[in-house]
Amino acid sequence: MSLLSIRNMKTDIGQYAVLHDISFEVPEGGVFVLLGRNGAGKTTTLRSIMGLWTPSPGSVQFRGEDISALHTAEIARKGIAYVPENMGIFGTLTVDENLILATSNGRFDPARLARIHALFPALERFRDKQAWSLSGGQKQMLSVARAIIEPRALILIDEPTKGLAPAIVDAMAEAFREIAQTTTILLVEQNFAFAKSLGRDMAVIDDGRVAHTGTMADFVADTTLQHRLLSLSL
């Protein structure tokens, strides 16, 4: 059984239908990559899974349970974390306050905190700084750290490399590989090089529909398909 299964998901925002028919299966473990052009519906897919938009009833199964009608907070409590495109950092809170907010009981588990500080040393150095003063890369690290401060089964990450310097992108890839050993990641990414270095399975979304699903290895080998679906200029 897959960890997350999306079946014929449709989502309207206001009076506009944004997602028409989205179906894919995210197996347990590793990184699942969602690709697609700008405006294809990738972010809306993540937001619908998270309950921030309302998906069509019955379309989202998490560990075999229908979560499509749950409140966002309840979906989070089922073990799904969300790292949005804008990172969702609380700027007036300190780095530690951002992290402690994400714990379920208001206390750090020392082992998990140590693991986070080992992955992202900057978060230890600036723990008492207000988050708005961090650099873009550090904010991204904080956002990811917040998603793993509690044990989670699935993390939805939306374009984590956007606007980051190449060195930081490499560090981020390293961190994701480490996280993926214990937690499944559903990654939306425009940076194809980054995505193909991480992904095991993948799906391509185009105009609110799933245009292709398969393994990353097959997709990387098929350049015609890449050009047709992504119009990538590599």
Added chain:
Amino acid sequence: MTARTATLSTYWDRAGGVNLLPVAVALIAFLLIGAPSSWITLTVAGLAMGMMLFLMASGLSLVFGLMDVLNFGHSAFVSFGAFISAAVLAGLGGWLAADSWVLNASALAAAYLAAICFGLIAGWFFETVIIKPVYRDHLRQILITIGAMIVAEQTILAFWGGTPFSVARPHFLEGSWIIGDVSIEIYRAFAFALGAGVFVLLYVGLNRTRIGLLIRAGVEDREMVEALGFRVDRLFIGVFMLGSALAALGGAMWAGYETLITPHMGADLMIVVFIVVIIGGLGSIEGTLLGALLVGLMSNYVGFLAPKLALASNMILMVAILLWRPNGLRPAVK
């Protein structure tokens, strides 16, 4: 040139930044007024007024920050707080007249508690019945809360009539302290102290507790707090009730300050409260306090220097600050 501006701005921030504005206003007023004794009296009055305005405005500001809800009916809590506390004080006339400090203070405490309890209950009712159906729809929010304000004001008129209602004060808050040629009204000092106490409690609550952390985070990004697993809508009911209770307490204190109240007092104060919230920046209690003190001081100084301009001065202050900082002095989100 740029370097010099940068140092200046760092220096300004280190010295306290926008927090210095009330001090600056007080200093300028000192020069214009000339007489130190009048200046002290006015400053105390301004600070007392500022603290009461803070109580009335803080709930409005947090409620907007957390859920993007603008409650035009907020003034109803202020009016009801004033009338309920005045009615309790009138009912406890015996305690107030008694020659016992304890009984006097108990009567006042009972009046304030009645106002606060009313605020909590009415706040809960208001949030669940009036506001919840129109979350995220500003137009209908404004209309419905205006409708609620009309109904509330008419209800006060039906209960207490349209004639001004006089408010009893406990004996120990009457009169003034005279130090040299300076006279300080005791009630004003009391109002300031009580308001400052509430601010400190709120500040500690927001900055040192987990619920406070959730509220501050929710003001910045409600969706993200929900995505971390917390029901902001349930938190919001609590904040709304607290804000209503504070407004009712502010109204109760205002009633004692004015000693004569009319059913329109809430609507009249609402204008000032809006100016406070806009100046301070929506969503932060520090900003609200700053705005309230500025407006309180400004009203009293201008009321003394050029009485006819008192209300207009607040408007001018608001326009000037909006031109300088379009989101207010200390908005919650950076």
Added chain:
Amino acid sequence: MITSDTRHTTGTLVIKSVVALIAALLLFAPFLFQDVRSLEVAARICIFIVLVASFDLLIGYTGIVSFAHTMFFGFGAYGAAILLKQMGPGWTPVLLGALAGVAVSLVFAVAIGLLSLRVKAIFFAMITLAAASVVLVLASQLSQITGGEDGIIYKSPDLFKTATKLLTDADGKVVRLWDVKLNGKLAAYYFVFITSLILFLAMLRFVGSPFGTVLKAIRENEARAEAIGYRVVAYRTAVFCLSATIASLAGTVYAVWLKYTGPDTALSFSIMIDILLMVVIGGMGTMWGAVIGAVLLILAQYYLRDLMGAASEALTGVPLLPELLAPDRWLFWLGIIFILLVYFFPRGIAGTMMTGRKGA
């Protein structure tokens, strides 16, 4: 959101025939209802239709709420009043007053629009409220110019004097048409009626123009309209200015009709509440709703209070009910009706009828 769909359904026909009937009644009002109070009511209805419709341009077609509408109404009224008082009766002070009122209104509208619409639409409601209350206080304080709380009493142009004879018969007496004297009072009423009609038709024309279409697009989806390339702030400020101009002109007409201008007739917050009630009850974003709302509320103001007074007396002895039914408490009931309408029929009477039941 509130949408106005002007397909010719039965509801649309009903609303339009009701409006036509109202227009006909207003046109023949002096002949149909031959007492002073009824003519007073008819003139007030004419002016409020324009005032409410101009408010509808803003709230119904852009979705933003202003509390400064009476302020603009007041600028127009005080402009004419002050000049009529200073310069004596005549047409020049009326015209100059109208111009001055419009000019001041435009200055305020542009300043408020640029200051608040740029930042956050929600600030707009608060800032207009603050501005309007400051103007109200100023008007009552600057008593040398405005007459303070007492207001200003003055004479309207000679043509509108009750003693003026429009037509005389052989004996030099005023001619009667269906028993109605053709005197200055009649001329004054038709001045109010015709100017109101012209202003209302101009607004209808505006709403149907390409500009009105853009407004509807902004109202339906602000982000999309912005994305298509419409400068939302500029459009909103422009509508705010137009709405302020018309409100100001309506104020001038009202000042000429009443021969008195004071805070209670031209500036008070209760007029603002009346306007809000009228536009919401009638139906936002339809123009026709303004007509229906204004007629209903003004009739209620004048005649419902008598009914409530009778009911209140009949219930003497019952606790609280007599107080709530007292004629002065009519706003209590309107407030409750208003809240229920916003919940269940946000399109108001006209909007609900015209779009049928489907999307209420």
